[in-house]
Amino acid sequence: MKKIFFTPGPSQLYPTVSKHIEKAMQEDIGSISHRSAQFQEIYKDLIQSLKKLLSIPEDYHIFITGSGTEAMERIVQNCVENYSFHFVNGSFAKRFFIIANDSGKSPVSVEVPVDQKFNFKEIEIPENIELIAFTQNETSSGTQIPVEEITAVAKKYPKTLIAVDIVSAVPYVDLDYKKVDIAFFSVQKLFGLPAGLGLMIVSPRATKKAEMLEDKKIDIGSYHSFPKLLQYEQKQQTHETPPVLHMYLLGKVVTDMQKKGIENIREEIEKKASLLYDFLDQQDRITPFVKEMASRSQTVIVVDIEKTDKDVKKLLAKKGFIVGSGYGKNKTTQIRIANFPAHAVQDFKNLIRELKTL
Amino acid sequence: MKKIFFTPGPSQLYPTVSKHIEKAMQEDIGSISHRSAQFQEIYKDLIQSLKKLLSIPEDYHIFITGSGTEAMERIVQNCVENYSFHFVNGSFAKRFFIIANDSGKSPVSVEVPVDQKFNFKEIEIPENIELIAFTQNETSSGTQIPVEEITAVAKKYPKTLIAVDIVSAVPYVDLDYKKVDIAFFSVQKLFGLPAGLGLMIVSPRATKKAEMLEDKKIDIGSYHSFPKLLQYEQKQQTHETPPVLHMYLLGKVVTDMQKKGIENIREEIEKKASLLYDFLDQQDRITPFVKEMASRSQTVIVVDIEKTDKDVKKLLAKKGFIVGSGYGKNKTTQIRIANFPAHAVQDFKNLIRELKTL
Numbered sequence: 001m002k003k004i005f006f007t008p009g010p011s012q013l014y015p016t017v018s019k020h021i022e023k024a025m026q027e028d029i030g031s032i033s034h035r036s037a038q039f040q041e042i043y044k045d046l047i048q049s050l051k052k053l054l055s056i057p058e059d060y061h062i063f064i065t066g067s068g069t070e071a072m073e074r075i076v077q078n079c080v081e082n083y084s085f086h087f088v089n090g091s092f093a094k095r096f097f098i099i100a101n102d103s104g105k106s107p108v109s110v111e112v113p114v115d116q117k118f119n120f121k122e123i124e125i126p127e128n129i130e131l132i133a134f135t136q137n138e139t140s141s142g143t144q145i146p147v148e149e150i151t152a153v154a155k156k157y158p159k160t161l162i163a164v165d166i167v168s169a170v171p172y173v174d175l176d177y178k179k180v181d182i183a184f185f186s187v188q189k190l191f192g193l194p195a196g197l198g199l200m201i202v203s204p205r206a207t208k209k210a211e212m213l214e215d216k217k218i219d220i221g222s223y224h225s226f227p228k229l230l231q232y233e234q235k236q237q238t239h240e241t242p243p244v245l246h247m248y249l250l251g252k253v254v255t256d257m258q259k260k261g262i263e264n265i266r267e268e269i270e271k272k273a274s275l276l277y278d279f280l281d282q283q284d285r286i287t288p289f290v291k292e293m294a295s296r297s298q299t300v301i302v303v304d305i306e307k308t309d310k311d312v313k314k315l316l317a318k319k320g321f322i323v324g325s326g327y328g329k330n331k332t333t334q335i336r337i338a339n340f341p342a343h344a345v346q347d348f349k350n351l352i353r354e355l356k357t358l
Numbered sequence: 359m360k361k362i363f364f365t366p367g368p369s370q371l372y373p374t375v376s377k378h379i380e381k382a383m384q385e386d387i388g389s390i391s392h393r394s395a396q397f398q399e400i401y402k403d404l405i406q407s408l409k410k411l412l413s414i415p416e417d418y419h420i421f422i423t424g425s426g427t428e429a430m431e432r433i434v435q436n437c438v439e440n441y442s443f444h445f446v447n448g449s450f451a452k453r454f455f456i457i458a459n460d461s462g463k464s465p466v467s468v469e470v471p472v473d474q475k476f477n478f479k480e481i482e483i484p485e486n487i488e489l490i491a492f493t494q495n496e497t498s499s500g501t502q503i504p505v506e507e508i509t510a511v512a513k514k515y516p517k518t519l520i521a522v523d524i525v526s527a528v529p530y531v532d533l534d535y536k537k538v539d540i541a542f543f544s545v546q547k548l549f550g551l552p553a554g555l556g557l558m559i560v561s562p563r564a565t566k567k568a569e570m571l572e573d574k575k576i577d578i579g580s581y582h583s584f585p586k587l588l589q590y591e592q593k594q595q596t597h598e599t600p601p602v603l604h605m606y607l608l609g610k611v612v613t614d615m616q617k618k619g620i621e622n623i624r625e626e627i628e629k630k631a632s633l634l635y636d637f638l639d640q641q642d643r644i645t646p647f648v649k650e651m652a653s654r655s656q657t658v659i660v661v662d663i664e665k666t667d668k669d670v671k672k673l674l675a676k677k678g679f680i681v682g683s684g685y686g687k688n689k690t691t692q693i694r695i696a697n698f699p700a701h702a703v704q705d706f707k708n709l710i711r712e713l714k715t716l
Contacts, residue, residue, distance in 0.1 A: 005389040010602060013388050021379065030371050030552035031363040033682065066424030066554075069581045069598035102580035188599055194388035196424075196554045196601030219577065222460035223427045240427035241546055243554030243601065244368060324391065 003317075004347055005338075007324040008139050008300045009168060012342040014192030020252040021245075029248045039244060040236035046251040047236075053258050054171055056201055057178045063229040064242050065198040068167040069095065070224070071184035074200070075131070076100040076107075078210035078226040079161050079182070081218055083108060085129040087145070090114045090138035091327055092165060097133075104219075114141035117295045120149050130209075131161040131181075137169035139189075140327035142302030142336065143295045144169070151179045161206055168338075171262060172269050172299050181206040187246060190299060191253050192342040197246035202226065257341065265341050272339050272348040273298040279352050286312065286358060289334060301337045302326070310358055319354050362705055363696075365682040366497050366658045367526060370700040372550030378610040379603075387606045397602060398594035404609040405594075411616050412529055414559055415536045421587040422600050423556040426525040427453065428582070429542035432558070433489070434458040434465075436568035436584040437519050437540070439576055441466060443487040445503070448472045448496035449685055450523060455491075462577075472499035475653045478507050488567075489519040489539075495527035497547075498685035500660030500694065501653045502527070509537045519564055526658050526696075529620060530627050539564040545608050548657060550700040555604035560584065615699065623699050630697050630706040631656040637710050644670065644716060647692060659695045660684070668716055677712050 005012040024030065032038050047062045056062075065071050076084055076099060086097040086109040100107035110123055125132060132153060137144045154162045163182040166173050168189045177183060181203040188195035210226035220226065223239045232238050257265060277296060280288045280303060289302040305312045312335055316323055326334030337351070363370040382388065390396050405420045414420075423429050434442055434457060444455040444467040458465035468481055483490060490511060495502045512520045521540040524531055526547045535541060539561040546553035568584035578584065581597045590596050615623060635654060638646045638661060647660040663670045670693055674681055684692030695709070 003386055003389075005386065007389070007391050010389050010391060010599065017388070018383050021383065025376050025379065028361055028363065030375070030546075031361075031365070031368050031680075033365050033368060034553065035683070066428070067598035067600075070424070073580050073582075099580040102583070104577045186599060188388075194601070194603040195392065195599040196604060219462045222431050222457040224431075225460070240425035241368065241544060241553040242425075243552070243604075245552040246554060246601075322389075325393070 008338040009189035043236040049254040061202045063200040067198040068186040084131045091140035093135035135165040139168040144297040366696040367547035401594040407612040419560045421558040425556040426544040449498035451493035493523040497526040502655040
């Protein structure tokens with residue numbers, strides 16, 4: 001039986017990926033040198049197509065890392081001398097905070113229960129804060145922070161760097177990149193690729209901060225410091241041998257998405273999210289975890305299954321629908337359903353049909 | 359025309375790779391969760407098969423990183439409070455030194471011209487050195503350090519941690535892992551995979567050192583500190599979402615190599631190296647860069663092409679033979695030829711036939 005993965009990443013591969021892998025094998029993409037003109041073209045194409053798809057300002061940089069988690073570490077190393085501020089509404093926001101702490105910084109956080117929202121207007125951020133970190137979409141709890149709230153905070157603190165985790169939201173999330181300094185993501189979520197590549201979208205202001213810290217002899221890391229990443233990005237190379245095949249595949253998928261149209265992709269995701277939330281809102285035993293409309297993630301939908309005595313994950317798997325477990329302590333009391341561009345409207349209708357039988 | 363890549367990594371893919379990728383796609387390896395039992399099996403299989411192929415001691419750990427370059431950074435962060443000692447005989451040994459320096463340590467080095475060897479017996483290593491770093495096989499210059507010389511130094515300094523870069527030598531190099539503390543490599547060299555995965559083989563003594571540094575509040579990094587890597591390795595997981603597909607493929611290729619037999623692989627590499635060096639030793643215009651027999655790398659063969667006025671790389675490429683440029687400042691005066699398990703004896707005979715026409 002053909003499976004379909006609704007896991008929140010790694011997830012269902014984007015429908016064109018297998019074709020692109022085949023082509024990549026024919027074209028020896030796994031063998032080409034990362035110092036070749038052919039590789040430089042791949043990196044350049046990737047930068048250009050991403051900037052186009054997401055409307056990223058021309059002077060922003062696209063840096064290559066291994067994962068979203070690595071991005072968190074590199075951001076605090078390169079943009080924070082002492083104090084970062086973290087809006088913590090789930091496990092990944094918490095991870096960013098812990099990484100700042102483990103990296104020798106003194107992070108500050110404001111925390112809300114995962115199903116509740118921040119009252120941004122009432123939160124005063126101290127003057128000494130160098131970077132404010134948001135997790136726009138919390139993969140662990142299925143909550144989202146509306147982008148307008150993020151850009152409003154950015155506007156209120158114009159001197160402070162703004163970092164946004166968009167791992168499980170991009171390219172759905174319509175973020176105004178010029179209003180933030182760093183946004184980061186990995187490819188195994190909405191881009192529908194195998195895991196192994198993380199990217200950072202970085203403003204000139206953020207690279208300047210890193211250079212300033214370097215001048216002050218603050219440890220900003222070595223081969224993946226922003227100045228090193230910048231130096232290599234400018235010649236469309238990387239210091240280390242990067243995941244060339246992943247970069248090639250991402251460039252191809254971004255181009256496919258560009259052809260489909262970013263508006264169509266966003267509309268389709270909202271349509272699928274509505275189908276599922278509307279259905280769940282009418283149920284008694286399997287219900288949406290996030291009650292508040294504006295906080296509901298469109299891309300990762302978390303479902304409370306405590307009131308049913310059935311093994312939901314297993315029953316769905318028997319029909320070929322692979323959904324995610326709840327995160328952490330909610331492993332058995334919740335399921336998580338990804339709503340990514342790789343999932344068709346019909347896939348969602350089929351899934352809902354199965355959910356009805358539970 | 360079908361190309362064959364003799365580039366020193368990324369290089370020709372191991373012959374079974376395309377079959378394994380096809381199978382991986384059928385089995386949805388790109389979609390499975392990194393928290394699933396299926397992933398844990400992949401990691402466990404990889405650890406077991408690597409330990410078997412390379413005769414790695416049971417109590418050593420296999421940690422997942424993004425690249426060999428990342429491994430260098432994590433090693434100095436986790437094993438060095440102040441002083442590392444680097445035997446520098448080329449660009450990658452130098453990179454390790456620079457990364458130690460950029461990571462805020464005070465590395466010391468002894469440097470020899472890239473075509474000359476160290477006189478290990480005459481080099482006294484200061485008492486305060488915490489880690490000695492070797493680049494067993496220098497991909498940049500095609501030189502190698504005989505493993506006996508490395509283990510002799512290790513024996514002379516029993517209290518000092520020993521790190522060995524085996525990036526472009528493993529599994530050819532017959533290193534006695536229990537005599538060293540850390541060996542690291544990436545998969546785009548002799549294992550013949552697309553780039554994007556680096557591994558560290560780590561002794562219990564090295565993880566203890568990291569824990570000691572952590573207790574002393576030394577910055578050992580965050581999500582890829584040895585204690586974090588250890589904590590996750592013990593449950594066959596990783597903190598971040600790792601390159602699952604690469605890990606799966608490496609496990610498969612290691613098993614294929616195990617079936618072929620490590621001795622056969624090593625003998626074949628030596629046979630191909632002899633064919634090429636013997637041929638080059640008889641030439642006037644294209645000659646081996648490394649003259650001294652014991653220092654000649656068996657896996658990366660560097661050829662001086664200064665005396666020919668032909669564009670060697672381009673002429674070979676026309677016939678489908680893709681060789682590497684010289685490294686750094688030798689970009690146009692040398693070529694580099696990889697001798698990896700993916701290259702058959704017949705491939706080398708064909709290449710030599712073409713070299714004869716130059």
